[in-house]
Amino acid sequence: CAPAQEGRRGPRDRSGRRRKKNLIERAYSQDPLSGLAVWCADEAGPFQTVPQPGDHWAPTGKPVRQSHEYLREGTMKILTLFNPATGQVRIQPASQSPNTVLHAWLKAELLAILAMLPPLATPLLDPMATRALWQAWQHDLTIRFTLPEILPPLRLLLVWDNLAGHKTAELVVWLCQHGIMPLYTPLAGSWLNMAESIQRILKRRALGGQHPQTPEQIGEWFGQTANAWNRHPTPFTWHGKRWQRRRSRTGDRRHRVGGSAAYANRPVPRRRP
Numbered sequence: 001c002a003p004a005q006e007g008r009r010g011p012r013d014r015s016g017r018r019r020k021k022n023l024i025e026r027a028y029s030q031d032p033l034s035g036l037a038v039w040c041a042d043e044a045g046p047f048q049t050v051p052q053p054g055d056h057w058a059p060t061g062k063p064v065r066q067s068h069e070y071l072r073e074g075t076m077k078i079l080t081l082f083n084p085a086t087g088q089v090r091i092q093p094a095s096q097s098p099n100t101v102l103h104a105w106l107k108a109e110l111l112a113i114l115a116m117l118p119p120l121a122t123p124l125l126d127p128m129a130t131r132a133l134w135q136a137w138q139h140d141l142t143i144r145f146t147l148p149e150i151l152p153p154l155r156l157l158l159v160w161d162n163l164a165g166h167k168t169a170e171l172v173v174w175l176c177q178h179g180i181m182p183l184y185t186p187l188a189g190s191w192l193n194m195a196e197s198i199q200r201i202l203k204r205r206a207l208g209g210q211h212p213q214t215p216e217q218i219g220e221w222f223g224q225t226a227n228a229w230n231r232h233p234t235p236f237t238w239h240g241k242r243w244q245r246r247r248s249r250t251g252d253r254r255h256r257v258g259g260s261a262a263y264a265n266r267p268v269p270r271r272r273p
Contacts (some may be wrong), residue, residue: 047076054208087233093219
């Protein structure tokens, strides 16, 4: 482990962050055919009803002029679930996202996702083996939540931000009861969440150069953009800078997408064709 570093508030031990990072990177490296799905969750926004920066269809030498006067009609947030292996994204516009709203939407979407997963090829019948598989995704963590006594087969890993509302006892127990293991990103480690990348793409395509008049219009544009994306999704892979440097020497280049350290096998256009 690296030595502790001195900060403004005293020594800092980054070993816990490194263990969380390695755990999430191991989740992204899972074989999609292994029966263990990996999804990422995040909340984008809030987005305001103001002119958005971006490209415009304007004659050369005559740039588009945006009025400096606009009404603040409210904001809109975008609740997001993203599957890097397939590129599929699920979103839900929401003017506010307290736990009562976020958790209800997340549970409904996760149940739908679990229902579509293929059955396990070799289901684990031994409760001890099932518990050992769950504990393997908590190995070496400094702080672990207590697993329930009765555990179902592990079916899904959920990469999520390290917020207090995401760690409520009721939600964590519900996730475990349905075979879902939450993996929380470390502090200042939101770049480990690949949902950040898809949110950047959707925002650029939905709002780039536009001036939404109402929050509902923002949600409608995001919904249309997500539907268009899901018709031809682009899977994301996880590889760091060091791996990229090694592969560039052999001519195998990946296309980076912003927001996280995710890569795509083909370039993602900035706008829809």
